[in-house]
Amino acid sequence: MPLPWAAALHRLWRGVSALNDRDDLAEFVLPPLLELPGVRAVWGLRHTADNRMLAYRWAGPPVTEADRPAAAAAAFGPQSVVPAFGTLVAHGAARVVRARFDLPEDVSGSILVAVDDTADLSVISVCLGQVVEVTSEAVRRIALHRVEQRQQIQDALLAEASLQMDAVLDTAQTMQRVARMTVPAIAEGCLVYEYDAGKLILRSAVHVDMRRLNAALADPAEAARFVEFASGVVLGGGPSRQCDKADVQVMRARDRILGVLLFLFDRDADRVPPAEFLHDVASRAAIAVDNSTLYEQRRREVAAMQQHLLPSRLPEVDGLVVAASYTVGDQVLEVGGDFYDVVLREDGTMAALIGDVCGRGVDAAALTGMARHTLAALLQDGASPVRAMSRLNTRLRLNGSWRFVTAGVATVRPDGDGFVVGWTSAGHPAPVVLRRDGPAEPGQGGGSPLGILTEPRLGRSELRLAAGDTLVIFTDGLTESRKPGGRMFEERAFGETLARLRGSAADAVVKELSLAAASYGGVRADDIAVVAIQVRETAS
Amino acid sequence: MIFVVEDSDSDVEAIGRALGRSHPGLEVEFFRSGAEALPRLAHAHPRLMLLDLNMPGESGLDLIRQVRADPALAGLTLVVFTSSEEPAEADACYAAGADSYIYKPLNFALFQSVLSQTLDYWLSRPASGNVARTVVPPSGESSAQT
Numbered sequence: 001m002p003l004p005w006a007a008a009l010h011r012l013w014r015g016v017s018a019l020n021d022r023d024d025l026a027e028f029v030l031p032p033l034l035e036l037p038g039v040r041a042v043w044g045l046r047h048t049a050d051n052r053m054l055a056y057r058w059a060g061p062p063v064t065e066a067d068r069p070a071a072a073a074a075a076f077g078p079q080s081v082v083p084a085f086g087t088l089v090a091h092g093a094a095r096v097v098r099a100r101f102d103l104p105e106d107v108s109g110s111i112l113v114a115v116d117d118t119a120d121l122s123v124i125s126v127c128l129g130q131v132v133e134v135t136s137e138a139v140r141r142i143a144l145h146r147v148e149q150r151q152q153i154q155d156a157l158l159a160e161a162s163l164q165m166d167a168v169l170d171t172a173q174t175m176q177r178v179a180r181m182t183v184p185a186i187a188e189g190c191l192v193y194e195y196d197a198g199k200l201i202l203r204s205a206v207h208v209d210m211r212r213l214n215a216a217l218a219d220p221a222e223a224a225r226f227v228e229f230a231s232g233v234v235l236g237g238g239p240s241r242q243c244d245k246a247d248v249q250v251m252r253a254r255d256r257i258l259g260v261l262l263f264l265f266d267r268d269a270d271r272v273p274p275a276e277f278l279h280d281v282a283s284r285a286a287i288a289v290d291n292s293t294l295y296e297q298r299r300r301e302v303a304a305m306q307q308h309l310l311p312s313r314l315p316e317v318d319g320l321v322v323a324a325s326y327t328v329g330d331q332v333l334e335v336g337g338d339f340y341d342v343v344l345r346e347d348g349t350m351a352a353l354i355g356d357v358c359g360r361g362v363d364a365a366a367l368t369g370m371a372r373h374t375l376a377a378l379l380q381d382g383a384s385p386v387r388a389m390s391r392l393n394t395r396l397r398l399n400g401s402w403r404f405v406t407a408g409v410a411t412v413r414p415d416g417d418g419f420v421v422g423w424t425s426a427g428h429p430a431p432v433v434l435r436r437d438g439p440a441e442p443g444q445g446g447g448s449p450l451g452i453l454t455e456p457r458l459g460r461s462e463l464r465l466a467a468g469d470t471l472v473i474f475t476d477g478l479t480e481s482r483k484p485g486g487r488m489f490e491e492r493a494f495g496e497t498l499a500r501l502r503g504s505a506a507d508a509v510v511k512e513l514s515l516a517a518a519s520y521g522g523v524r525a526d527d528i529a530v531v532a533i534q535v536r537e538t539a540s
Numbered sequence: 541m542i543f544v545v546e547d548s549d550s551d552v553e554a555i556g557r558a559l560g561r562s563h564p565g566l567e568v569e570f571f572r573s574g575a576e577a578l579p580r581l582a583h584a585h586p587r588l589m590l591l592d593l594n595m596p597g598e599s600g601l602d603l604i605r606q607v608r609a610d611p612a613l614a615g616l617t618l619v620v621f622t623s624s625e626e627p628a629e630a631d632a633c634y635a636a637g638a639d640s641y642i643y644k645p646l647n648f649a650l651f652q653s654v655l656s657q658t659l660d661y662w663l664s665r666p667a668s669g670n671v672a673r674t675v676v677p678p679s680g681e682s683s684a685q686t
Contacts, residue, residue: 149649152649153649153650153653156645156647156649156650157645157650159647160645160646160647160650164625167625173627176627177625180625180630180643181643183642183643184642184654184657184658184661185645185650185653185654185657188657188661208640208642208657208658208661208662209639209640209661209662210634210639210640210641211634211639266661267657267660267661
């Protein structure tokens, strides 16, 4: 065995681990054979195990078009040494030595070494056998690398798709993201159908070439073929894959079919992902779609319930304009405990009530409804605020709930050219009067929350409103809206907003105050209720 | 040859690295803005242009409109490669004349795969045609049925 060959073989074995692509293989393994004494050409043939030719490679003289049939015959024939043929003869070759390798679950290959009369065939055969060993190992490693790379990409896709889908709680957006995340990573196109009342409804469609997909979807016959294919899988019995061109996976969660993902492929068959992986994608998508559907359903229920806890309309009072606003905090999946109402009393005066049941959720909502209706009914029937609050206190204590309620009642009666406000507070934030001609003035709070003491302790004060003045009553969600650093709205921004709102209409006051407080806080943990009572400029 | 219009250094590096691995023979020219790329388009005749949307100066959307306004560049495939998740943005890109609006993943292996698949798709198609092949699966006959 020539000494330089030992070094060449050593280099081949060392280089095997660096190969990641089969296209680089021929350039790596064929040239050392060309250096052996008496070798005139080295040809590498890639073919299937059942002898279908795939590619020709070479070191030295190339495989010409005319040489190909004879080269294939040499590769697939029974003899390991055959006489030289075609252009090889012109290049001085006398014989061709062949070695073939077949690998399980991979394409096969043959190496043909064309030699002249001076070559030692036994040496050539040994060297060729050694190169075949190197090549087989390289092919095995490349296949392994390909599988690992594919797995890595699939894992990354599942992780990133889950992250993207979980980031939204809106069903439509979730379905859009499913399609967008998968194209073209795993398919050239992805259609997302929702399954509703036995029908498939297209919710999202993405393709590398959207014009092409849109053209197909615009054709009723072609669009129907998509649905027909997907329906066949949903209803059972139909194939889930068609000729490596399309694949349907059902999105199923909690034993319900939510829809289907229809993948469209325009790539080589070996690059089409296995059905098991597409099934995993559909499972993740189903979880995300199911979560967002549940979230939307719950959000609708909470919004409806919250609406029932607030008055549907506010009464009209001579000389006054009343406006109210309710802003739901970020914890929108639970009903908040803020409430307000405005009632006309038998004596013609008006009473505005506002309150806050501590906590959120169904329990708090039940108490909120009870507190609002108790106070509103009693005040409407002519009970004084003190009596109405005392009755509510008794009811709360009878209920045995640990929850307490802060509440404030403003009775508003005409007085000369303005109005007098009687403010009764049970631990509720003090009101503010927005003066038409001067700075905003805080009222008094006082008292303790209802539901704690046997006899409630209430704070009472009186305010006077002139034409253009606005009484603002609110819950602590307004003033305690805070920035991530902890600074609260009431520290500075509240006063600045009030100053900016001087002279504004009542509805603008409640809207702007709520908006300013809501945008002030990073995350709004609490609801915000605001009621404004404004004396008309023409009040007499 | 393809053009890449991208102002972010890290994205330029990632795209260069990914294309170097997946398409080693492909000639790629990088530009930091549409203003840099436009004058070269007429002379270089790239097959495809990959672009970011958010760039200093004129946006990627402006660049798409300018390219589509030039009949001489009708065969140029425009691929928007972005991490944005705003559906309206995709609509705006297609309305302006983009051919593809592709999600830019965070994971590099996935990034490389997405980029590679996008190029494989467009570079295997005739420059001016979007009509050659149907996307509809064959109906009635399939390997799974036979």
